[in-house]
Amino acid sequence: MIKKIALPVRKLMHGMLRRAFNFLPRKRRFAVYRNFVDCDPAPSDRLVLKIAETQEELEACFTLLHDAYVGSGFMKPDPSGMRVTIYHALPTTTTLCAKYDGEVVGTLSLIRESVLGFPLQRIFDLTAIREKKGKIAEVSALAIHKRFRRTGGSILFPLMKFMYEYCTTFFDTRHLVIAVNPAHIEMYESLLFFERLTQNVVENYDFVNGAPAVGATLDLRSAPAIFKKNYGSRPPKKNLHAFFTEVQLPNIKLPPRRFYTTNDPVLTPELLNYFFNVRTNVFAQLSDRKKCLLHTIYDLPAYRDVLPVVPEGNQDDKTRRRHRRFSVRCPARFTVISPDGTENTAGLEIFQLSRYGFLAHAVRNVPINVWGEVTIQLGPAEVSRIQVCASRESDGGVYGFQMGEPDLNWRKFVNALYGGSTHADLENATRFMTEK
Incomplete structure (x- = not known):
């Protein structure tokens, strides 16, 4: 009985503290967030950070993402038990994963611009970012296993460092953009210095089941100086500047590259078919226009049989590039x-x-x-x-x-x-x- 009473009391106290915290001035709130930083410069070797490339790794990432999104109300349960979108099907999207003792416990996806654009560009104007030059990537599909959500960022910060290192050295990216729930935007603003695309909250973002969203961006070219100014004098476990720009984590397994390409596509025809036709109906639900665009992306004979059929009359060869780039x-x-x-x-x-x-x-x-x-x-x-x-x-x-x-x-x-x-x-x- 005591335990049953204690749980509601604890929840009530947590709510009261949260409301009191929200009354603090913005600068004070951000200072509190930064004091919670815990970025271990020498994490356990049981943690491995890599690109998800096998069927098992991708399925684990999509399952983890599904459970996190359903739990937050950002999507309805899917019969497949996975959250898979058309953006995951693109060769310009890279899914990163954190594995602990061989189990996927964290994931995020980096979506580079393609003929299908970005998810958030449907509701946020990216004109100002494009004027600054440099390639843009949307950070999407972030999820951490519930066992590690209260462990001081033991998975989140290494995964963020992996994202930073991959974008700045391998993905040829200058600008990151995100669309997040208003309840989480201050974490990105205070810890990573993302700047809002607009002060307005979009009240209905259909990409996450109609939940509200705030758009924000980070210029990776100017980020090191900002990190140094705000974290440079802090001790190692709270110094995100050193963690992102100086610390070398052997846990990170960057893909071997013989050539200076900027993408790391992993989806074979078999994997495309498994995730987008067999386990889900993502391809079948595409508009005719998106089906045509998908054929322009995968214009190789090996992929033809697994791509969605384009209805007669919608096959416009003029939309296909004569020479692939x-x-x-x-x-x-x-x-x-x-x-x-x-x-x-x-x-x-x-x-x-x-x-x-x-x-x-x-x-x-x-x-x-x-x-x-x-x-x-x-x-x-x-x-x-x-x-x-x-x-x-x-x-x-x-x-x-x-x-x-x-x-x-x-x-x-x-x-x-x-x-x-x-x-x-x-x-x-x-x-x-x-x-x-």
């Missing part, structure tokens, strides 16, 4: 020999390529319609040298280059990109480039 981040040097024999070299960063050309940022002006040699670092140990010329210039120092006859390394690298869709496909198809 691939997101990369390859440093390069473009050298032109002037009539007097002087070499003029411009540094480039190639960010998108196709079979016969590429787009690149240039650190200084590049002459238009003048042929020269480009030396491209395809990966840490792979180099391609090709005759190219800049055919057009866009705002922000972006140049489009057309190519002469590509060399062997370029042809084999791009053929591998065209011939596969997952990270493993690329690694397997290009293994010959380092074999003796």
Whole structure:
């Protein structure tokens, strides 16, 4: 009887303390949040942080997410026991997971922009972020196992560090955006210094069962200085600046990359079919337009049989790109020999390529319609040298280059990109480039 009485009393006291906390000035509330930071710089080796890539890992992530969302009222129970959305089907989405003793206990997904956009762009205006340049990723589908929600961030902070490290070193991302419940937005504002997209609360966000939402963003280029200012003098377990930017966690298993690509797709045709046709009906529920767009993303014969059928009359080949484009981040040097024999070299960063050309940022002006040699670092140990010329210039120092006859390394690298869709496909198809 005493225990039955104690539980309601404890809940009542918690509610009273919460209401009293909300009456504190914003600055004081944020200071309290930061005092709760507990980021262990040496977590147990029983914790492993990695990309979810197997059927078992993805299913565990989607199940954990389902249970967390149902428990919070953000979705109704699904017969599959998983929360799977069309954004999880995209090769530009990466799902991160935290495993403790081999069990998935934390997950979040990073959604890069594609022809399907972002979930939150349906209700929040991203114009101001786009004007700052740099690629955007939406942080979505965050869930922590209930056993670890009251352990001082033992899973949450390592997972956030993994997200930060992956975005800044592998995912070519400058801006993070989120849409969260108003009850949680102050955690992101106070601890990670997200800034609201608008002060208004969207009262009905259909992506989370009509719950209210607040949009916010974090510029990863300016984040280190902000973290240092607010956390730099704190002890190790409360110093998020050192935790994010200096501490090396052996628990994090970044994917091996032979080339400077920026995505890590893992969905084979078999996995797509399992999660989006067999276990759920995500593909079947898509609009005809989204079905068409999905075919433009996975325009390989191996995927054709598992993609949703596009009704006759909706198959518009004009919407398909004649030449597929691939997101990369390859440093390069473009050298032109002037009539007097002087070499003029411009540094480039190639960010998108196709079979016969590429787009690149240039650190200084590049002459238009003048042929020269480009030396491209395809990966840490792979180099391609090709005759190219800049055919057009866009705002922000972006140049489009057309190519002469590509060399062997370029042809084999791009053929591998065209011939596969997952990270493993690329690694397997290009293994010959380092074999003796």
